[in-house]
Amino acid sequence: MLIRHATLPDGRRDIDVLVQDGHIAAIGQRLAAPEGTPEVDARGQLLAPSFVDAHFHMDSTLSYGLPRVNASGTLLEGIALWGELKPQLTQDALVERALQYCDWAVAKGLLAIRSHVDVCDDRLLAVEALLQVKQQVAPYLDVQLVAFPQDGLLRSPNALANLKRALDKGVEVVGGIPHFERTMADGAESIRILCELAAERGLRVDMHCDESDDPMSRHIETLTFHTQRLGLHGRVTGSHLTSMHSMDNYYVSKLIPLMAEAQVHVVANPLINITLQGRHDTYPRRRGMTRVPELMTAGLNVAFGQDCVMDPWYPLGSADMLEVAQMGLHVAQMTSPAQIAACFDAVTVNAAKVLGIEHHGLKPGADANLVLLQAGSIVEAVRLRANRLVVWRCGKRVAGSAPVVSQLELPGRPAHVDWTLAR
Numbered sequence: 132m133l134i135r136h137a138t139l140p141d142g143r144r145d146i147d148v149l150v151q152d153g154h155i156a157a158i159g160q161r162l163a164a165p166e167g168t169p170e171v172d173a174r175g176q177l178l179a180p181s182f183v184d185a186h187f188h189m190d191s192t193l194s195y196g197l198p199r200v201n202a203s204g205t206l207l208e209g210i211a212l213w214g215e216l217k218p219q220l221t222q223d224a225l226v227e228r229a230l231q232y233c234d235w236a237v238a239k240g241l242l243a244i245r246s247h248v249d250v251c252d253d254r255l256l257a258v259e260a261l262l263q264v265k266q267q268v269a270p271y272l273d274v275q276l277v278a279f280p281q282d283g284l285l286r287s288p289n290a291l292a293n294l295k296r297a298l299d300k301g302v303e304v305v306g307g308i309p310h311f312e313r314t315m316a317d318g319a320e321s322i323r324i325l326c327e328l329a330a331e332r333g334l335r336v337d338m339h340c341d342e343s344d345d346p347m348s349r350h351i352e353t354l355t356f357h358t359q360r361l362g363l364h365g366r367v368t369g370s371h372l373t374s375m376h377s378m379d380n381y382y383v384s385k386l387i388p389l390m391a392e393a394q395v396h397v398v399a400n401p402l403i404n405i406t407l408q409g410r411h412d413t414y415p416r417r418r419g420m421t422r423v424p425e426l427m428t429a430g431l432n433v434a435f436g437q438d439c440v441m442d443p444w445y446p447l448g449s450a451d452m453l454e455v456a457q458m459g460l461h462v463a464q465m466t467s468p469a470q471i472a473a474c475f476d477a478v479t480v481n482a483a484k485v486l487g488i489e490h491h492g493l494k495p496g497a498d499a500n501l502v503l504l505q506a507g508s509i510v511e512a513v514r515l516r517a518n519r520l521v522v523w524r525c526g527k528r529v530a531g532s533a534p535v536v537s538q539l540e541l542p543g544r545p546a547h548v549d550w551t552l553a554r
């Protein structure tokens with residue numbers, strides 16, 4: 132396939148992308164293609180690498196209201212509510228909801244998701260369900276699973292044994308939740324145990340870390356220390372890190388360079404952080420999201436995750452990573468064109484780095500996992516949460532939608548553009 136006349140995320144216009152055997156073979160102007168190669172005219176629309184969600188919970192998604200809604204809106208009530216729902220879960224219901232979500236994801240051009248899966252259930256029902264889903268959706272969506280001890284590695288009696296069983300079954304990343312352990316010391320100990328387990332097995336680590344407004348919650352320092360000590364550089368992710376929002380500035384000025392040295396990845400979850408954090412504040416009320424621009428400036432790889440869609444923690448969400456990028460840039464006040472582009476990267480290429488997917492992006496040799504957006508630039512894509520005109524998985528069309536006519540009338544759009552796509 133030859134995609135002609137595309138605009139690329141870096142702003143280059145009238146670019147052709149040649150796809151052969153599911154991979155990007157060449158990118159350039161007026162490319163020649165072998166006789167009979169099917170052509171798609173992008174008509175100046177934005178061709179981007181597919182979206183990647185670096186942080187999600189596919190075992191709880193679409194369970195909103197079961198068995199009741201979260202009255203306080205807090206993280207802790209959400210965890211308690213999930214605990215009420217857990218004994219009632221069935222594998223069939225888990226699979227059905229996850230598959231439904233995967234359909235939404237593909238329709239939105241989201242083709243890779245890292246999902247945490249709760250292992251604090253001796254039946255490992257959610258693990259079995261998501262392993263089945265992972266296999267089932269593999270032709271069109273990459274799902275990477277994290278063994279997540281939701282009730283605390285040390286606080287929940289069988290968590291460590293269950294987590295190891297989940298890894299044995301094929302879950303590929305080691306999770307954790309140090310701030311939910313009984314003490315700071317237990318939290319630190321859980322990080323040591325989990326990082327050593329990951330080092331032994333050659334796995335990646337992704338912990339829910341310091342997801343609170345407590346400026347003294349400093350598990351990210353411990354996670355960074357063990358990353359350094361065990362040589363896990365580039366394989367460890369700190370998710371949430373919301374306490375960094377409230378930390379003392381002097382302490383953070385020491386912490387961020389240490390994180391950069393250990394090449395820790397950072398995942399902020401803007402939709403969830405802005406709604407769950409600051410719930411104990413009156414006014415001024417904290418935003419709760421970690422220090423995204425400062426971390427990016429220090430050279431850390433920062434991605435944004437969706438985290439929750441219609442579950443005990445969050446009643447909204449739609450698998451739209453442009454919504455996530457848009458919320459992220461608002462919360463972080465990243466409104467310059469370069470910063471908006473950085474937020475777009477946070478839901479595409481940066482997130483792919485978190486998952487360790489090397490064959491992602493707009494570059495020769497990468498998988499042709501692409502999305503054609505009804506927008507003329509990244510800024511416009513984020514502003515409009517642009518319509519997904521075509522989604523390709525390894526060069527094969529897996530989703531698409533008709534152009535949204537009303538967008539023709541929005542100010543700033545050239546009137547002469549014909550939105551009809553060659554199929």
Ligand SMILES: [Zn+2]
Binds near residue numbers: 186187188247339438
């Ligand atoms: Zn999470």
